[in-house]
Amino acid sequence: MSIISSTSHATSNTATLSQRLTAAIGASILGACLVYFAGFSHIEAVHNAAHDTRHSAAFPCH
Template identity: 70%
Template sequence: MSHSTLAASSSVTLPLSQRLLLALASCLLGAALIFVAGFSPIEAMHNAAHDTRHSAAFPCH
């Protein structure tokens, strides 16, 4: 059995509590990135995240 076949056939099922924790952590990380970019005094960071902030209805100016 090759490595790619083994990797494709194996699956990991996480308990609901771990899946919820991962989802919450992902949401918090995403929100933190948007807010850090929104309040950053660095213009390059502001411009890099500009469209993302506006698509999320985050006012930046």
């Protein structure tokens, strides 16, 4: 009778503080650019889509 032992290695995918900070800053910059583009866009369809989205989320914009 043979006993087969298997070991399971759990890998931990932890990000360092600098990696998390870089991701958070990047996401914030991207979000700010999207809000700025949609809010001040001269393309009427983009501006109206952002405006309607704010109203549908019950966010006052006037």
